Amino acid sequence: MIQKETVTKVVVDLLRMASTGSPPDVVRALEEAYEREDSEVPKMQMKAIMKNIELAKSEGLPLCQDTGVHIFFVKGNLRLIPSFSEFEKAIRKGVEKATEEVPLRPNAVHPITRKNPGNNIGKGMPAINYIPTDDPYVEIIAFPKGAGSENMSFMKMLTPSQGLKGIKEFVLDCVIRSGGKPCTPTVIGVGIGGTSDIAMHIAKESLLRPIGERHPEKDIAELEEELMKAMNETGIGPMGLGGKTTVLDVKVEYAYCHTASLPVAVNTQCWTGRRARAKIYEDGRIEEMEG
Amino acid sequence: MEYHFTTPLNEEDVRKLRTGDIVYLSGMIYTGRDEVHIHALELAKEGKKPPLDFRNMVLFHCGPVMKKDENGEWRVIAAGPTTSSRMNSLEPDFIERFGVRAIIGKGGMSEPTVESMKEHGAVYLAMTGGAAALAATAFKKVHGVEWFEFGMPEAIWILEAEDLGPLVVGIDSHGNSLYRDVDENVAKNRKKAEEVLGISE
Numbered sequence: 157m158i159q160k161e162t163v164t165k166v167v168v169d170l171l172r173m174a175s176t177g178s179p180p181d182v183v184r185a186l187e188e189a190y191e192r193e194d195s196e197v198p199k200m201q202m203k204a205i206m207k208n209i210e211l212a213k214s215e216g217l218p219l220c221q222d223t224g225v226h227i228f229f230v231k232g233n234l235r236l237i238p239s240f241s242e243f244e245k246a247i248r249k250g251v252e253k254a255t256e257e258v259p260l261r262p263n264a265v266h267p268i269t270r271k272n273p274g275n276n277i278g279k280g281m282p283a284i285n286y287i288p289t290d291d292p293y294v295e296i297i298a299f300p301k302g303a304g305s306e307n308m309s310f311m312k313m314l315t316p317s318q319g320l321k322g323i324k325e326f327v328l329d330c331v332i333r334s335g336g337k338p339c340t341p342t343v344i345g346v347g348i349g350g351t352s353d354i355a356m357h358i359a360k361e362s363l364l365r366p367i368g369e370r371h372p373e374k375d376i377a378e379l380e381e382e383l384m385k386a387m388n389e390t391g392i393g394p395m396g397l398g399g400k401t402t403v404l405d406v407k408v409e410y411a412y413c414h415t416a417s418l419p420v421a422v423n424t425q426c427w428t429g430r431r432a433r434a435k436i437y438e439d440g441r442i443e444e445m446e447g
Numbered sequence: 448m449e450y451h452f453t454t455p456l457n458e459e460d461v462r463k464l465r466t467g468d469i470v471y472l473s474g475m476i477y478t479g480r481d482e483v484h485i486h487a488l489e490l491a492k493e494g495k496k497p498p499l500d501f502r503n504m505v506l507f508h509c510g511p512v513m514k515k516d517e518n519g520e521w522r523v524i525a526a527g528p529t530t531s532s533r534m535n536s537l538e539p540d541f542i543e544r545f546g547v548r549a550i551i552g553k554g555g556m557s558e559p560t561v562e563s564m565k566e567h568g569a570v571y572l573a574m575t576g577g578a579a580a581l582a583a584t585a586f587k588k589v590h591g592v593e594w595f596e597f598g599m600p601e602a603i604w605i606l607e608a609e610d611l612g613p614l615v616v617g618i619d620s621h622g623n624s625l626y627r628d629v630d631e632n633v634a635k636n637r638k639k640a641e642e643v644l645g646i647s648e
Contacts, residue, residue, distance in 0.1 A: 221600075336554050337554045390636050
């Protein structure tokens with residue numbers, strides 16, 4: 157059985173790791189973007205981004221002052237968890253501790269009164285998603301999400317007759333409407349099908365895949381590449397100041413849907429691409445990974 | 448062109464700036480976002496003044512992460528720009544009433560702000576979004592905080608900067624906007640993107 161103290165420690169470590177450094181695949185993609193940009197303004201933006209990543213790492217500072225709201229994916233053999241209530245308590249304790257220690261900005265507020273408890277904890281937050289598998293471990297993925305990019309979320313119930321063309325138009329509209337606001341260059345997650353909530357959920361979950369990793373199905377992988385190429389034709393560029401790199405990658409996931417529906421959702425991740433993961437084994441062994 | 452200025456700024460210096468120029472700022476900078484705009488303008492309508500004089504000063508659209516050190520002194524942990532467009536409806540009035548000379552933010556602002564900046568001699572300086580560690584290291588001292596009751600991100604933090612930048616002039620005081628230029632360019636490029644997707648008419 158996994159100890160709740162271990163869970164809390166891992167959550168603090170993951171939030172520190174995710175907040176203070178971009179994953180290696182994201183850093184590589186940003187370096188490539190820097191090389192690709194050839195005029196002064198976008199090149200300067202990419203240079204500032206690279207310098208910021210170095211500084212955050214060397215000084216142990218958050219990459220961005222918006223350290224996000226806290227989303228977790230828990231993937232693996234859920235029988236190794238003590239109990240769901242104990243496990244969630246341990247995660248919430250980790251979020252509270254990380255808020256104090258890293259420190260993280262207290263972002264979670266009541267949606268109507270806007271009251272801020274100051275510890276990033278409240279009803280429904282942190283958000284915890286479970287993905288049960290038969291693996292011999294429990295993997296916790298920390299996925300803090302800033303408002304700049306999360307505010308650029310879009311969902312539409314298309315009619316089946318709008319088809320793939322309608323999906324492509326919708327994604328292009330969303331990226332153009334977002335401009336530089338979600339801190340471009342971004343990663344775009346596209347969820348196709350399911351129900352309205354599933355479309356957004358799989359759009360977000362697709363953002364957990366490393367940059368450059370294509371969907372295992374050939375048609376979807378090709379759609380990802382096509383969308384990425386098209387988005388980079390827009391000229392929005394880093395921070396919306398113009399340039400060649402608007403997106404670092406586009407991820408697509410799909411689910412079967414009702415014969416009379418075609419839900420499509422877009423979820424955006426900013427250039428920081430913050431995520432960190434750790435596998436916890438039954439004997440207490442921990443493997444922590446950036447990204 | 449690259450410029451290094453120290454606050455308070457004067458209109459003559461600000462009028463020299465053109466979109467695309469690079470600016471580094473030293474001296475006092477005040478943070479302010481949604482709540483600061485709302486409350487300062489409410490006070491002004493009642494004939495009262497906000498706790499600080501913004502005239503010729505720099506307003507930074509930023510909700511920083513701050514921490515008190517062991518001596519009880521505030522320290523900047525992370526301080527990058529927030530999305531300026533949230534303040535679109537309030538900024539023209541804010542510039543006119545309080546005489547702010549420069550606004551630092553990200554993502555740009557809409558045409559009424561461009562107009563107000565032209566009329567009153569102010570500029571919009573784009574900071575790289577998310578580059579909070581870079582910005583934090585440029586702030587050498589925290590001189591105080593006002594309206595802390597609005598919460599850490601929404602308070603006015605009085606920060607002393609040393610060569611904060613590079614900042615790109617996104618909107619100048621002559622009616623030019625880099626964001627308008629990019630928007631026009633994107634509208635033109637849309638066709639190319641549609642061709643790649645095989646959806647052009």
